[in-house]
Every structure is written in structure tokens, then in C-alpha cells.
Amino acid sequence: GAGVSQTPSxxxxxxxxxxxxxxxxxxxxxxxxxxxxxxxxxxxFLIYFQGTGAADDSGLPNDRFFAVRPExxxxxxxxxxxxxxxxxxxxxxxxxxxEQFFGPGTRLTVL
Amino acid sequence: xxxxxxxxxxxxxxxxIVQINCTYQTSxxxxxxxYQQHDGGAPTFLSYNALDGLEETGRFSSFLSRSDSYGxxxxxxxxxxxxxxxxxxxxxxxxxxxxxxxGTRLHILP
Numbered sequence: 001g002a003g004v005s006q007t008p009s010x011x012x013x014x015x016x017x018x019x020x021x022x023x024x025x026x027x028x029x030x031x032x033x034x035x036x037x038x039x040x041x042x043x044x045f046l047i048y049f050q051g052t053g054a055a056d057d058s059g060l061p062n063d064r065f066f067a068v069r070p071e072x073x074x075x076x077x078x079x080x081x082x083x084x085x086x087x088x089x090x091x092x093x094x095x096x097x098x099e100q101f102f103g104p105g106t107r108l109t110v111l
Numbered sequence: 112x113x114x115x116x117x118x119x120x121x122x123x124x125x126x127x128i129v130q131i132n133c134t135y136q137t138s139x140x141x142x143x144x145x146y147q148q149h150d151g152g153a154p155t156f157l158s159y160n161a162l163d164g165l166e167e168t169g170r171f172s173s174f175l176s177r178s179d180s181y182g183x184x185x186x187x188x189x190x191x192x193x194x195x196x197x198x199x200x201x202x203x204x205x206x207x208x209x210x211x212x213x214g215t216r217l218h219i220l221p
Contacts, residue, residue, distance in 0.1 A: 033209060042198050042211035043154065056206045091153060098142060098161070098202070100209065102153035 002026070004103035006092050012109045013082055021077040021106045025094030032075050033100065034067055035091040043091055049075060082110045113137040115199055115212035122218040123189055131184045131215045133199035140201040143175050143182045148214070149195045157184070157197075186217075194219045 005024040013019050025032050030051055035043035045059040052072045060066070064082075069075040079086055087110045093100040115135045123129040133143065142161035146154040160166055160175035160182060172185040186193055196214040203210065 031207075035211075040214075042200075042213045045208055045210060048206075048208055050207070056208050058206075058208070093154075098144065098159040099156040100144075100146075100154075102155070104153050 004092060004094055004101050006090075006103035006106050008106055009104065010107045010109075012111065014111050015082060015084060017082050017110075019079050019082055019108065021079075021090050021092075021108070023075045023077070023092030023094075023103060025073060025075070025092070026096075026101055027073075029094035029096045029101070030072070031095045032069060033093045033095070034075070034077050035093065037089045037091055037105075046077070079108075082108075084110050086110050113140075113201060113203060113210045115201065115210065117197075117199055117212045117215045119213070120216045120218065122220065124220050125189055125191060127189050128185065128187050129189060129217065131186075131197050131199075131217070133182045133184075133212055135180050135182075135199070135201055135212075137201055137203060137210075139204035141204055142202060143173070144200045144202070144209075145171075145173050145184045146198045146200060146211075147195050148198065154198060189219050191219055191221065193217060 007022045032049040034046040037043045047057040049069045064080045067077045089105045091105045093102045117133045144159045145157040148154040158173040165174045170187045175182045198214045200211045
């Protein structure tokens with residue numbers, strides 16, 4: 001079966017613009033996580049969904065960041081008024097137990 | 112809050128054994144996981160320890176001691192393809208949030 005997929009693989013945008021990053025988890029996985037990873041650092045937790053609801057969004061850095069998972073499958077991470085400091089690799093992972101399966105990530109560059 | 116500490120870099124020789132340590136501070140967690148990440152790639156799951164003791168999976172083993180808030184990943188018969196970053200992670204018991212360490216960069220010399 002297919003693994004976790006993320007689109008786009010790369011996104012270049014200008015400061016102040018709005019972006020959406022999409023994650024398609026493995027079918028049947030109820031848990032979905034978003035992380036942000038900067039070079040030389042570990043994945044930084046952003047938000048966790050169990051089904052359709054956000055079980056924990058304490059990692060979202062501020063109110064410019066928002067994520068949804070309306071049907072309990074695909075999730076979208078939305079960033080408003082992007083800033084240069086938002087530039088990073090955004091990783092999505094899904095799980096059905098203790099093992100997380102990561103997607104290839106979306107590299108976001110804010111100019 | 113939760114925090115995990117691991118060495119930033121480790122160097123070892125091809126064919127040798129290397130141990131990557133992880134110490135953590137958390138009020139309660141389900142278990143300790145290890146992930147491998149090659150440059151430009153996504154993290155991939157290696158192992159999970161829910162109980163104290165050693166778990167072995169081929170050339171890789173992982174250990175957990177809850178009383179010492181400590182774990183390690185042991186890699187045997189090192190191969191050049193093992194050059195990567197290795198992350199320990201814990202899943203918090205209170206909110207299911209998963210927290211990663213900053214990672215250990217493993218350099219392997221021929």
C-alpha cells in the first residue's frame with residue numbers, strides 16, 4: 001500500500017502570503033501528526049489529530065498557523081502571513097500504534 | 112515539560128559497534144522510540160521500548176531504563192549506509208504528544 005504523501009514537495013512563497021500544505025496519511029491510520037524540522041534539529045511537534053479533532057495543538061507557534069482534518073483522513077496545515085522564520089521542512093506522520101510513518105515532507109521557503 | 116538529551120555527533124569505524132545515549136525528563140510517557148534519518152530523507156522508525164530492558168532487531172538494539180530515565184540505541188557491524196542522524200522520541204502519557212530529541216549525527220569512517 002501507499003505510504004504517507006505530502007504535497008507540494010517544495011513551496012517557495014513571498015513574505016506575507018498564505019500557504020497550504022497537504023498530507024495524505026496511510027489509509028486507516030487514525031492518528032496524524034505535523035512537525036516542523038529545521039536543519040540540524042529534530043522534528044518539532046506542531047499538532048496532533050486523533051480522527052477529525054485536534055487532540056493537541058500546543059506546538060503551533062502562533063495564531064498564524066492552523067490545521068484541519070475534516071474527514072479524519074487528509075489534513076491541511078495552513079499558514080497565514082508567512083514570515084521568513086517559517087522557512088523549514090514540514091513533516092507529516094500517521095500512526096496506528098507506536099510506530100510513526102513519515103511523509104517525505106514539504107520544504108517551505110519564505111523569501 | 113519534557114526534554115530529551117542526546118549527543119550531537121558520534122564517530123565510529125565501519126564494522127565496529129556504537130552506542131547512542133538518550134536521557135529524558137518527562138512526567139510520564141508510554142515508551143521510548145528511535146528513528147533514523149538520512150540527509151534529505153524523512154525519519155524512519157527503528158525501534159520502540161515500552162518496558163525496561165533490551166529489544167533486539169537485527170544489527171540494531173535499543174535499551175530502556177525507566178528508573179534511570181535513560182535509553183540507548185546500539186548499532187553493531189556498522190556499515191557506511193548507517194551514516195545518518197538518529198533521534199530518540201517519547202510519547203507523553205498525558206496528551207499523546209510525541210517529543211523528539213535534537214538528534215545524533217553518526218559519522219562512519221572506512
